[in-house]
Amino acid sequence: MSEIVDWVAVDWGTSNLRAWGIGPNGAVTFKKTSPKGMGKLAREEFPAALDELLDNVAPARSGPLDVLICGMAGARQGWLEAPYLEAPTDLRGLLDGAVRPTMPDPRIAPAILPGVCQKAGADNVMRGEETQLLGLAALTPGFSGVVCMPGTHSKWAQLSGTRIEQFSTAMTGEMFEVLRTHSVLRHSLTGDLDGPGRAEGFAAGAAAGLDHPEQLLGTLFQVRAGSLLSGRQPDWCAGYLSGLLVGTEIGSNRHLIGDQPVPLIGSPALSALYAQVLAMAGARGEPMDATAIVLAGLKAARSFAA
């Protein structure tokens, strides 16, 4: 039995791949996920991974099936490199910048959306987040302000409607992982990291980071010294490290935060932590449904074709 769809929306990230079938009336007719993220595929393996995902899917209309893809599939080390739109730019132009890889089966017509870059002494890149930002703009028309997208590489973007004015990237999530795994701090971070001390450590670290984001290289070492001198347990140390990094990230972006709530687009667990630290800074974070946002972004990108 085939799934009848008008087109397929795909979020192809580094670690996995999600697809939604969109019916003729705009409703989602199926959802599929696959662990075949960009990071696990050689260039020539992308067509088969997509083909596999679209098994049993048939287009509602004659002609090839449109598949609109955002994310790391368009990276240099991905399927086919998609260009970057340069910020400031209107994200309604995403589809016009798409690249179109060919499939062995000509009845499937994929298009990979571009990322967004920034130059002129503030070099930066994003891939995937631009589609989420367009989704946020579509779901909350008239929104203007800073958006925080916590994760491995957190993005902070200034959005004015569908226009991205500028953005930055903080290596917060990756920093936690490399320090936990490879630095001297690992000696303080073995054992149960999710014990009851984690929340207390997180709050202490977040306060230190918010108050002194310029002291990160120094306060990091206090994770180790705290376990040597004060008997801090691994759960407390993990919380402190996490809080210190999130607090430093938010502390360094404080000047961008105005009076209105900051939309948080990320995993629910991470968004809750960022909302907690934003509250400590006297601001308010508003966790969004990241899946709804990316789907809205892919729909919006398709609707704004030139």
Next chain:
Amino acid sequence: MSEIVDWVAVDWGTSNLRAWGIGPNGAVTFKKTSPKGMGKLAREEFPAALDELLDNVAPARSGPLDVLICGMAGARQGWLEAPYLEAPTDLRGLLDGAVRPTMPDPRIAPAILPGVCQKAGADNVMRGEETQLLGLAALTPGFSGVVCMPGTHSKWAQLSGTRIEQFSTAMTGEMFEVLRTHSVLRHSLTGDLDGPGRAEGFAAGAAAGLDHPEQLLGTLFQVRAGSLLSGRQPDWCAGYLSGLLVGTEIGSNRHLIGDQPVPLIGSPALSALYAQVLAMAGARGEPMDATAIVLAGLKAARSFAA
């Protein structure tokens, strides 16, 4: 033929081991080095490593041969854990806090000097640097001010004569290594890292770090974006990363730097880079001979026994 000495000074670090024979008149009679640093030895292997180093050494006087050791041999994961003196403290008390491991050969009498710690919400530890600080105080009587000890874990200490008032640790060198090896930045840091672009990248990174030490989590990612967007080569990127970290470290310690030169105790190459960045900050660094300093520190520690 034996070396006749009064006592032996030892700097036992994580990665190697250095010993100096001190004659009855205080002069150095021999120097030996060994790759058997603390990090490579199990607890029970320390006596043999020291014994091997002291082969052919004979005491000038009757009674056992004193061997005074500073550094990581006294760490928890070292030979025998030496306590920490708690700052603020007078470093003339180092020998009184030493621990004395036993040797199979009772004619050798080792003593491991304590480290220095700091508590009360500013948890920190040092092992080895305290002896260098005492050496600096011995070689430059009356010195009072901040001392910078660049390295894997850079130390910044406030010294008043032989008294250490307070100190901090910046994970600068280790951060460079873990980011270079394990983070997404590694993609921009493969190839010849010591090419002609390194100096230019270093200066650019140092300026960014000095100006905005609170932005480190964000500017780090510009290493990657710069190679993707602006064709920055690996040597430039390595210089930028190094400069950014050193600039951030110095920028975050700027409030400690007064009008007088900042003594730099570290490798000559690293001290030169720190002096360069201190100059960019309108300050002056004074690279010291780190070997002469540690030897002076061990001599001074011995001379101040209670």
